[in-house]
Structures are given as C-alpha cells and as structure tokens.
Amino acid sequence: MYLIASFHYCLHTELALAKVEELGIKKEQILAVPLGKKGETRHIFDTIHHADGISLFDGGAILGSVGMVLGVIYGFILTWGPIIWGLIGLMGGILLGFLLDLSFSKVRHSKERVKDKDAELFLMVQCDPQQVEDVKKALWDHLALGVAVIPGK
Amino acid sequence: MPPSPAPIVRRPKSAISGHSINVCHLRNPLVVAWSAILPGLGHLYCVAIIEAVFLMIVGGVIIYYSHLLPAIGYTAIGSLAQAKEVFDPQWMLNLPSFYCFSIYDSYVKAVELNKIFDQEQAQYFKNQYQSPLFIMPGSNNNGGI
Numbered sequence: 001m002y003l004i005a006s007f008h009y010c011l012h013t014e015l016a017l018a019k020v021e022e023l024g025i026k027k028e029q030i031l032a033v034p035l036g037k038k039g040e041t042r043h044i045f046d047t048i049h050h051a052d053g054i055s056l057f058d059g060g061a062i063l064g065s066v067g068m069v070l071g072v073i074y075g076f077i078l079t080w081g082p083i084i085w086g087l088i089g090l091m092g093g094i095l096l097g098f099l100l101d102l103s104f105s106k107v108r109h110s111k112e113r114v115k116d117k118d119a120e121l122f123l124m125v126q127c128d129p130q131q132v133e134d135v136k137k138a139l140w141d142h143l144a145l146g147v148a149v150i151p152g153k
Numbered sequence: 154m155p156p157s158p159a160p161i162v163r164r165p166k167s168a169i170s171g172h173s174i175n176v177c178h179l180r181n182p183l184v185v186a187w188s189a190i191l192p193g194l195g196h197l198y199c200v201a202i203i204e205a206v207f208l209m210i211v212g213g214v215i216i217y218y219s220h221l222l223p224a225i226g227y228t229a230i231g232s233l234a235q236a237k238e239v240f241d242p243q244w245m246l247n248l249p250s251f252y253c254f255s256i257y258d259s260y261v262k263a264v265e266l267n268k269i270f271d272q273e274q275a276q277y278f279k280n281q282y283q284s285p286l287f288i289m290p291g292s293n294n295n296g297g298i
Contacts, residue, residue: 065253
C-alpha cells in the first residue's frame, strides 16, 4: 500500500517522518519530494509559509519613518502636538509608500497568487496494509494538508 | 545504483550572524507587531539576542530622556500645550528612525530565517528520503526511481 501526503515546509513535517519511522517503516520506503516554488508573487505581508522578501512593505517602512520624523518636528509648532502628528505622519508615510510600491510594481497577484494552503512538499510512504491506519494517523496528526491511500504491492 | 550516503551533519545550513545564535526556525513575519510595542522585542523573537538587548536598552534610554511617556499622558488627557512643553526635542527626534528601523529590521530578519529554513529543509529531505531503493507503485523490479 502507498500513502501520499502533502505538507508545508515546517518542523511538523520532520516530526511526522520521525513518527512514521518509529512505526517500523524504513528510510528506503519513504520518498520525499520537495517542490520548487513559483517566483514572481507579491504580497503585502509575507507569511510564515510564504516569504519572498519582495513584499510591498519596504517603501512603506522608509516613507513611514520619514513621515514620522516630519510629523514630530512640525507637531511642536502645530496645535495637536508632536505625538499625534508623529502618528499621523507614520500612518500617512506607510500608506503613501505602500501605494507607490503598488503602482510601480504592477501587481499581478490575482492570477499567480500562491495561497498559504498550497502544498510545498509531497511524501510517499510504502507500507504493509496493516500499518496503513497508524501511518495515516501519524501524518494527519502532524499537520498534513491531505493524505491519500492507494493500493499497490 | 548504490544508495547515496546519508549526511552526518543534521543542519548544514543555518542563519549564522555575529550578533545572534545560529538558528534554523520558521518565524512569523507579523513579528512587526512585537517591535511596534517595544523596539527590540521583534529581534528577541528572531533570536538576534545582542541586537535585541541593544535596541531595548537604547530605546529605553531614549524614551526616558525624551519624556515620551508623560507627553503621551498629557496628549491622552487633552492638554496638548503641556505635552509640547514636557517633551525634549533633542532626544525625541531620535525616536522615529529608531522605532521604524527596529520594525523593519525584525521583519527582514524573520523573512530571511524563513527562506533559509525552507531551502534547508528541502535539501534535508532530498538527502535523506530519496533513496534509489524506493519501489515506485506499478514498477515490477525491486527498486529504482
């Protein structure tokens, strides 16, 4: 019998494999296929499972700090005081930087968007029919995204 | 085909830096929320210990000498003239760049850690779990991918 499961890159994946090996499955009976990632995707924020480092955060951070400095400086003169103007400058700078980044980078994420739920890794485990339930439980318990059982020798 | 030898080193790659301990962890890039609370907390989460300690101490000094907290208090109760008066501009003007730097840098650190982790784990699985002895479903012989 074969089990096929999909996973994220995550420490739980290694724990799943350790558990499967504890059940008496040899290393030669396990095949792991790490998938390459599709480039050219952009997010506002990177997430824990998807980080390309080209998210739309850089411009916001730069202009945010500039806006905050200017807000604090002019806040000493303006009525509302430096703190409120500093925060306004920060928010305005982040917004401006984000909009500039967005307009320059020609976002195409409607089509090419990689969702967090996409699999990054496939595992294939060959085992005896009586072990199938245990192995399946070990895989599900360690955050498998999906598990399939196919008959084989 | 002989099986490829398994590498002895468990973690050949990790984020090595002079300012932190060597790690290979997934870190959530929403770490910026920690850095927004206090400069340095985000670096602590990314285990950049020296930077975290430095940022927290210097941040505390700047916040103390700029009289930020009394000024926030006065602003909150609406006495804005007093807030302006109690501020020390010379110290206060350090704060925006310091604050934004710690947010941005902790974010970049988290993203880099995640990328290194992904590459490293992919390499680890390729080394460990792609034995040529694996029997593919439907094959008649005793092995060979």
